[in-house]
Amino acid sequence: MFAVILGIIAAIFLLIAVHPFATYPISLHLFAKRRDRRFADFAGPRPSCAICMSAYNEEDVIVAKVEQLIATAEKYGPATVHIYVDGSSDRTAELLEPYKDRADIVVSQERNGKTYGLNVLIERSQSDLLMFTDANVEGDEDTLTGLARPFQDPKIGCTTARLVYTNPGESATSFLGALYWRIEESIKQIESDTLGVVGVDGASFLVRRKLYHAAPADLIDDLYVTLNVLTSGATVIRVPEVVVRERSAVKAKEEFRRKMRIACQAMNVHRALAPALRKQSFLVRYGYVSHRLIKWLMPYCLLISALCLLAAIFVGFGWIAGCAVLAAGVLALFGGSKGVPGLSVLYSAVLSLTGVGMGVAQSLLGRQRYRTWEPAATIRNAQGAPMDARGGN
Numbered sequence: 001m002f003a004v005i006l007g008i009i010a011a012i013f014l015l016i017a018v019h020p021f022a023t024y025p026i027s028l029h030l031f032a033k034r035r036d037r038r039f040a041d042f043a044g045p046r047p048s049c050a051i052c053m054s055a056y057n058e059e060d061v062i063v064a065k066v067e068q069l070i071a072t073a074e075k076y077g078p079a080t081v082h083i084y085v086d087g088s089s090d091r092t093a094e095l096l097e098p099y100k101d102r103a104d105i106v107v108s109q110e111r112n113g114k115t116y117g118l119n120v121l122i123e124r125s126q127s128d129l130l131m132f133t134d135a136n137v138e139g140d141e142d143t144l145t146g147l148a149r150p151f152q153d154p155k156i157g158c159t160t161a162r163l164v165y166t167n168p169g170e171s172a173t174s175f176l177g178a179l180y181w182r183i184e185e186s187i188k189q190i191e192s193d194t195l196g197v198v199g200v201d202g203a204s205f206l207v208r209r210k211l212y213h214a215a216p217a218d219l220i221d222d223l224y225v226t227l228n229v230l231t232s233g234a235t236v237i238r239v240p241e242v243v244v245r246e247r248s249a250v251k252a253k254e255e256f257r258r259k260m261r262i263a264c265q266a267m268n269v270h271r272a273l274a275p276a277l278r279k280q281s282f283l284v285r286y287g288y289v290s291h292r293l294i295k296w297l298m299p300y301c302l303l304i305s306a307l308c309l310l311a312a313i314f315v316g317f318g319w320i321a322g323c324a325v326l327a328a329g330v331l332a333l334f335g336g337s338k339g340v341p342g343l344s345v346l347y348s349a350v351l352s353l354t355g356v357g358m359g360v361a362q363s364l365l366g367r368q369r370y371r372t373w374e375p376a377a378t379i380r381n382a383q384g385a386p387m388d389a390r391g392g393n
Contacts, residue, residue, distance in 0.1 A: 003316030010308035016294060017301035021183055024290040025190045032194035032283065037237055039149045047151060048078040049144060049206070050125035051133070054117035055083060056372075058135040059091040060380045065135050066099050075141040076148070080104065082125055084117030086372070113371040115224075116217040130212055132222065133204045136380050137163075139244040146242035147206040157211045157234025158226050160188075160200040162241075165248040172336075172344035173255050176352070177248035185238075191287060192238040198287040200226045200236065204244045208234070218369040219272060220265040227269065230284065231276045250378035252348045256355040261370045263296055263359025268369065270296075299357035 015023070051069050055062060066083065073079035081103035085093045093107045106120060122130060129151065131144055139161070147159045162185055168178035191197045202222035211232050215224035230236055249255040270277075270293065277288055294301075314322035336347025362368040 003312045006308045006312035006315065010305045010312065013301045013305035013308070017298045017305065020291055020295040020298070021187070024287075025187050028190050028194045028287075034193050037150070037192065039152060041149065042152065046077050046145075046148060047128035048126075049073075049076065049129040049131055049148065050080050050082055050122070050127040051131045051144065052082045052118050052121040052125070053084070053133050053135060054086055054114040054121075055088070055092055055135045056086045056111075056114075056375065057088045057090045057092060058380070059088075059095060061136055062092050062095050064138075066096060066103060068139060068141075069133070070099070070102050071141045072139065072144050076144040078127075079131075079144060080125060080127070082106070082121040084108065084121050086114065086117050087111035111372045113217055115215045115219060115221045115371075118221050119214045119217070122212070122214065128209060129206055130209050131204070131206045132202060132225075133244075134202055134246070136375070137203045137244050137246045139204055143204060143242055143244065144206070146239055147204070150237060150239065151206070151208065155235050156208075156237060157229040157232065158197075158200070158205060158207045158236040159239050160197060160206075160226075160236070161204040161239060161244045163201060163203045164243055164245050166245050167247045167250070171250045171252075171348075173252045173348045173352075174248040174250050176345055176348050177255065181248070187291065188238050189240060191291065192236075195283050195287050196230060197236040197238055198227075198230065198284070198291045199223045200238075203246060204242070216272070218371045219269055220262075220370075223266055223269045224272070227273055227277070227288075231273070231280060247379050249376045251376075252351050254376040254378055255348065256351045258376050259352045259355030260359040260362070261373055263356040264362040264368050265359075265370050266292070266296055267360050267363035271363070296356065296360055299353040299360075302353065303357070 051073055053065070053069070058065070066081070069081045073081050083096060083103055083105050085096065085105070085107045087108050087110045096103075096105050099105065104121070104124060106117070106124070108117070118132065129148060131147065133139070143161060147161060150156045150159050163181065165174070165178035165181050168175045188197050188200075200222060205222065205226065207225060207229060211229045211234055212225060213228040215221045226236055249258055277285065280288070310322060310326060313325055332343050333347055333350060336343035336345070336350075
């Protein structure tokens with residue numbers, strides 16, 4: 001009987017863990033009202049826009065990125081480009097020098113963090129809209145035009161592009177990262193069609209200036225800013241025809257550190273915005289808890305589920321069966337760490353989940369803020385190999 005109870009507990013926590021990716025999007029499909037999100041081109045003058053980006057050590061990609069942003073601004077019309085260099089130790093600031101006549105370049109001699117830099121740029125600009133992007137993200141000249149079009153509807157407060165990872169075949173880690181993100185993008189589209197996207201990533205998004213709330217320098221800007229747009233009563237939508245691209249981390253340990261940082265930053269934002277989020281409608285609170293909070297707590301749910309299942313096997317089938325299952329799990333992880341095909345995906349998944357769990361713990365214990373960090377080298381270029389200033393081999 002006790003083994004059955006343990007099995008039921010394991011199943012409950014497993015269902016909670018998969019809810020953000022299974023029952024949550026299904027529930028939105030079934031019960032949330034769908035909205036028509038099609039928008040025509042601007043009939044009159046376009047709203048002005050400031051394109052803002054904070055960069056650290058980005059010498060591999062910065063020239064291609066600034067040229068793309070300038071081309072985007074020129075294609076859109078009333079737009080300006082603003083770049084903050086956050087105390088870089090490479091040639092990022094030097095490579096931006098020739099562009100100072102076409103972009104507002106702010107070079108800091110010390111590291112203050114991405115959010116601090118973006119806040120500096122926003123204070124230096126005057127525009128109706130604010131666009132944010134990352135240096136390693138590739139986009140097209142029409143990116144801003146596509147993101148701005150929905151702002152003809154006064155209810156729209158933020159738009160975000162569809163992000164695609166370009167290197168799923170390089171390693172088990174990049175394959176898993178690309179697969180996870182395809183699922184994430186699908187869920188965001190369902191949210192966009194119903195209640196609105198609950199928090200966006202920083203790859204490429206656009207916000208009404210009047211709805212912009214500057215994030216504290218020790219909090220990550222993208223989640224803080226876009227959740228504030230949502231709590232203001234405005235709608236956050238995904239524009240699927242606007243596609244931006246970036247590389248996924250290739251090395252498992254890089255992804256582990258990245259997941260730990262992101263989870264810690266996300267939980268820090270949660271703690272800061274929890275009072276405002278509690279005042280939202282049931283549907284918004286349901287979306288936030290389902291898509292954000294439970295997802296960050298998923299490693300703990302899976303751990304409890306696994307421990308209960310293992311205990312059920314020990315109780316129900318004896319020590320030999322329990323030890324055999326435990327040994328099989330350990331051997332599978334060991335094989336994955338050594339690159340055994342198939343098992344390497346399992347190893348990468350467990351390491352990523354461990355990173356998320358540790359990041360949440362760091363936040364709850366108040367031990368880390370991640371105001372500054374070192375970007376993963378393999379996200380900028382293949383295997384972290386040196387590249388020239390334009391990002392070529």
